[in-house]
Amino acid sequence: MKALIISAGEGSRFRERGGKTPKQLNSLFGLTLLERVVLSAKRAGVRDFFIVTGYKAEKIEQALGNGGKYGVKIKYIHNPEWRKGNGSSVLKAKNLFAEEESFLLLMSDHIWEPQLLEEFLDKRKKCSLCIDRKISQVHDLEDATKVLVINGKVKAIGKDLKRYNAIDCGIFLCTPAIFTALEEANTSDNIFLSDGIRILARKGMIGTFDIGEHYWADIDTPQLLRKVEKYLCNSSGKSGDGPISRKFNRLFSQRLTHLLVRTKITPNSVTLLSFMIGLLSGGLFWFHSYLFGGLAAQLASIMDGVDGEIARLKLTETRFGAYFDAILDRYADAFIILGMTYSQFKVSPSPWIWIAGIGAIVGSFMSMLGKEKYIALTGKRLIVHRSDGLLKWLSSHIQGRDVRLFLIMGGGILNLVYPTILFLALISNLCAGLRLWGVKKDLNLDLNQ
Amino acid sequence: MKALIISAGEGSRFRERGGKTPKQLNSLFGLTLLERVVLSAKRAGVRDFFIVTGYKAEKIEQALGNGGKYGVKIKYIHNPEWRKGNGSSVLKAKNLFAEEESFLLLMSDHIWEPQLLEEFLDKRKKCSLCIDRKISQVHDLEDATKVLVINGKVKAIGKDLKRYNAIDCGIFLCTPAIFTALEEANTSDNIFLSDGIRILARKGMIGTFDIGEHYWADIDTPQLLRKVEKYLCNSSGKSGDGPISRKFNRLFSQRLTHLLVRTKITPNSVTLLSFMIGLLSGGLFWFHSYLFGGLAAQLASIMDGVDGEIARLKLTETRFGAYFDAILDRYADAFIILGMTYSQFKVSPSPWIWIAGIGAIVGSFMSMLGKEKYIALTGKRLIVHRSDGLLKWLSSHIQGRDVRLFLIMGGGILNLVYPTILFLALISNLCAGLRLWGVKKDLNLDLNQ
Numbered sequence: 038m039k040a041l042i043i044s045a046g047e048g049s050r051f052r053e054r055g056g057k058t059p060k061q062l063n064s065l066f067g068l069t070l071l072e073r074v075v076l077s078a079k080r081a082g083v084r085d086f087f088i089v090t091g092y093k094a095e096k097i098e099q100a101l102g103n104g105g106k107y108g109v110k111i112k113y114i115h116n117p118e119w120r121k122g123n124g125s126s127v128l129k130a131k132n133l134f135a136e137e138e139s140f141l142l143l144m145s146d147h148i149w150e151p152q153l154l155e156e157f158l159d160k161r162k163k164c165s166l167c168i169d170r171k172i173s174q175v176h177d178l179e180d181a182t183k184v185l186v187i188n189g190k191v192k193a194i195g196k197d198l199k200r201y202n203a204i205d206c207g208i209f210l211c212t213p214a215i216f217t218a219l220e221e222a223n224t225s226d227n228i229f230l231s232d233g234i235r236i237l238a239r240k241g242m243i244g245t246f247d248i249g250e251h252y253w254a255d256i257d258t259p260q261l262l263r264k265v266e267k268y269l270c271n272s273s274g275k276s277g278d279g280p281i282s283r284k285f286n287r288l289f290s291q292r293l294t295h296l297l298v299r300t301k302i303t304p305n306s307v308t309l310l311s312f313m314i315g316l317l318s319g320g321l322f323w324f325h326s327y328l329f330g331g332l333a334a335q336l337a338s339i340m341d342g343v344d345g346e347i348a349r350l351k352l353t354e355t356r357f358g359a360y361f362d363a364i365l366d367r368y369a370d371a372f373i374i375l376g377m378t379y380s381q382f383k384v385s386p387s388p389w390i391w392i393a394g395i396g397a398i399v400g401s402f403m404s405m406l407g408k409e410k411y412i413a414l415t416g417k418r419l420i421v422h423r424s425d426g427l428l429k430w431l432s433s434h435i436q437g438r439d440v441r442l443f444l445i446m447g448g449g450i451l452n453l454v455y456p457t458i459l460f461l462a463l464i465s466n467l468c469a470g471l472r473l474w475g476v477k478k479d480l481n482l483d484l485n486q
Numbered sequence: 487m488k489a490l491i492i493s494a495g496e497g498s499r500f501r502e503r504g505g506k507t508p509k510q511l512n513s514l515f516g517l518t519l520l521e522r523v524v525l526s527a528k529r530a531g532v533r534d535f536f537i538v539t540g541y542k543a544e545k546i547e548q549a550l551g552n553g554g555k556y557g558v559k560i561k562y563i564h565n566p567e568w569r570k571g572n573g574s575s576v577l578k579a580k581n582l583f584a585e586e587e588s589f590l591l592l593m594s595d596h597i598w599e600p601q602l603l604e605e606f607l608d609k610r611k612k613c614s615l616c617i618d619r620k621i622s623q624v625h626d627l628e629d630a631t632k633v634l635v636i637n638g639k640v641k642a643i644g645k646d647l648k649r650y651n652a653i654d655c656g657i658f659l660c661t662p663a664i665f666t667a668l669e670e671a672n673t674s675d676n677i678f679l680s681d682g683i684r685i686l687a688r689k690g691m692i693g694t695f696d697i698g699e700h701y702w703a704d705i706d707t708p709q710l711l712r713k714v715e716k717y718l719c720n721s722s723g724k725s726g727d728g729p730i731s732r733k734f735n736r737l738f739s740q741r742l743t744h745l746l747v748r749t750k751i752t753p754n755s756v757t758l759l760s761f762m763i764g765l766l767s768g769g770l771f772w773f774h775s776y777l778f779g780g781l782a783a784q785l786a787s788i789m790d791g792v793d794g795e796i797a798r799l800k801l802t803e804t805r806f807g808a809y810f811d812a813i814l815d816r817y818a819d820a821f822i823i824l825g826m827t828y829s830q831f832k833v834s835p836s837p838w839i840w841i842a843g844i845g846a847i848v849g850s851f852m853s854m855l856g857k858e859k860y861i862a863l864t865g866k867r868l869i870v871h872r873s874d875g876l877l878k879w880l881s882s883h884i885q886g887r888d889v890r891l892f893l894i895m896g897g898g899i900l901n902l903v904y905p906t907i908l909f910l911a912l913i914s915n916l917c918a919g920l921r922l923w924g925v926k927k928d929l930n931l932d933l934n935q
Contacts, residue, residue, distance in 0.1 A: 108595035229712070321545045357862045357929040363859050364852070364922055371848050379837055389829055391823065391840040398844060399820050402851040409855065410812050473813055480806040 044145035045091025045119035080151035087092025091119020124228035165244035279437030311340035315369025322376030331449020493594030494540025494568035540568020573677035598702035614693035728886030760789035764818025771825030780898020849914025
């Protein structure tokens with residue numbers, strides 16, 4: 038799949054409202070808007086990019102180069118007539134794309150969640166437009182391109198449409214028919230992409246893809262850029278987060294993320310930092326400093342959210358990052374529980390304290406191993422069903438790392454270290470047993486084995 | 487993909503040589519040959535079966551039913567003229583298969599490794615025959631159907647071929663062209679499948695698929711059935727097994743498998759038994775019975791191979807079995823190390839013994855977690871390259887569960903429990919660190935992230 042990115046315009050509204058650099062070269066969390074388009078599309082599997090340049094063409098070519106630094110190929114097409122509208126820029130690519138069955142048409146100043154494009158391309162409906170039904174949430178509705186969708190087809194499109202039920206998100210899976218349509222529309226001085234789409238729409242040729250709850254934005258002014266920045270920062274949490282992550286940690290982690298995402302610090306450095314705070318917590322427990330040990334454990338838990346948040350905002354999520362985080366978290370947990378156990382043993386030297394500590398460590402490993410082994414075997418996440426009552430409740434309320442570390446903080450503050458160890462050992466191993474039972478039911482239902 | 491199984495013949499050679507039941511209903515490790523054909527094909531994704539019956543048709547229908555118990559659909563086609571040869575049985579399916587683009591044609595008395603068919607269907611070369619180049623290893627070469635392959639196409643086929651370079655394995659991906667060819671061949675009284683294939687081959691229409699190192703057998707006599715049984719039992723080990731599994735455990739586990747595979751004991755029961763022997767080992771260590779604790783650990787390791795061997799021989803490998811085995815192994819390891827640690831602590835009550843024990847347990851979990859997390863992230867196994875010298879050596883010589891339990895046996899017998907714990911803790915955590923490094927290199931190389 039090739040992508041054509043239209044990056045020729047002047048962004049006059051952006052400049053009027055105080056912007057200095059070309060719009061698409063403005064930075065959002067350390068990446069220019071244009072880089073975000075390329076990297077987000079890369080996540081969805083696109084590797085070949087063609088960028089149509091016009092206004093400040095050299096600056097754009099200099100900024101992105103041949104794409105090698107992003108692991109993709111980028112070629113440039115210059116449109117000296119860029120003032121004639123974005124339709125003229127699309128037409129410049131006619132010869133290059135005439136033989137393609139279909140290709141992606143993207144805007145250099147639109148940002149969207151990478152998952153949006155992945156889902157869209159998974160469907161691979163030829164000749165279709167991404168549309169947003171969440172009209173009330175669209176920034177700057179006045180300037181947005183409205184769409185009237187009837188029976189899943191584009192019926193009408195334009196900025197000044199009176200009757201509409203969706204907004205064009207600027208992501209279009211095209212066929213070369215668009216070029217003929219644009220040539221047909223090319224009667225006046227200016228020629229816009231939506232003119233071409235309108236002609237195809239009249240022939241009933243344009244399908245739609247509802248982006249559902251996904252987020253996108255057309256960044257037309259510096260004010261909007263700030264607004265989007267804020268929005269993204271506040272919604273950078275992971276969907277599978279546990280209750281403490283969502284309701285408590287995020288209050289702190291998002292502030293930290295907001296600070297750190299502007300620096301050069303990488304997500305993996307944050308992972309390492311979180312691990313080191315975990316070691317510190319273990320050390321503090323070891324030397325009987327329960328209050329600070331508990332607080333450090335909680336801080337490690339908060340930092341454990343920041344790495345992922347930064348990675349998502351900077352589009353630098355990597356599989357190694359996920360691996361590194363998983364291994365280091367497990368070691369940190371082991372060190373924290375070891376510190377707690379050792380200090381309790383020093384107070385009352387019974388081997389049973391060690392056995393409880395081993396139980397808690399084994400349970401914390403089992404929690405992860407049980408999930409990862411399921412993914413490794415089936416290629417999908419284990420979904421705990423409501424019918425597995427106790428496991429469902431434990432999984433969503435107690436079993437996550439966020440809750441475990443929160444309990445450890447509580448145990449440290451309240452000087453209830455041994456009960457905390459015992460509780461963790463019992464609950465996490467009970468969960469492992471229940472999960473084994475759940476997996477048995479789940480896999481037996483699956484006749485494809 | 488539909489499959490047509492030819493199961494109409496009398497199996498006269500089988501009966502001459504002392505067989506009593508219809509050939510395809512003879513049992514091999516608790517499954518009839520015909521059941522094996524169905525279940526092996528199911529592994530490769532086939533769900534719709536049509537079985538042509540002739541000799542003792544009712545017995546065969548009774549034995550397999552509608553396929554519900556195997557999670558597939560089976561329909562029967564009766565061929566009253568089965569004495570006219572297997573070609574006449576294939577022709578009976580003409581109307582049912584005339585519209586198919588392609589279908590599998592299988593023999594009811596041939597067995598083969600499920601992976602063979604998976605690989606064959608992955609290629610999905612229309613109209614091709616599985617052939618075996620390992621001519622010297624074919625049982626009963628005289629009676630085998632020989633094939634002359636030139637440039638990947640079947641040039642000639644027949645039992646009495648003088649010049650040949652491969653053997654027909656009885657697995658054929660057909661198009662309906664075979665029916666026309668068989669009708670064309672239907673001049674004499676008897677009509678054989680290979681007559682039809684010969685006609686298509688003359689037109690250059692039959693491709694080949696080299697089965698490589700895979701195993702298959704055409705079971706024509708009771709003697710051959712015994713021979714195959716023995717062969718399968720001796721080769722039921724897993725390809726990824728560690729050195730102790732391969733060179734030591736297998737001597738015992740294959741004998742045990744040979745005994746247990748004839749009983750109704752399920753692989754999951756063996757997994758549970760292996761776990762309980764692990765608990766016993768931990769208990770023996772706990773009460774200072776090092777010699778027997780060590781021997782029990784080794785017995786648990788031997789039994790750990792038996793469950794998989796039985797499952798492979800009975801074609802009852804399940805994903806739950808793999809999950810169950812993984813979780814229980816980890817708990818058994820933890821209990822064994824716990825018993826060792828506790829007994830050492832009783833001898834000299836230092837907390838450092840517990841810390842070493844925790845290190846060994848954490849390391850044993852990390853060993854598995856590091857591999858499973860990699861599979862969960864990438865969908866493939868982590869391959870350690872030669873360039874990661876130390877990790878490569880440790881992974882293949884020290885790091886497996888088989889070697890860990892072997893060292894524990896050694897430690898128990900030689901009364902070197904504490905050094906064993908220390909060694910395991912150091913080595914397994916060193917491996918986890920090196921593996922992290924290896925994964926970093928591996929995933930960074932992979933530009934597709």
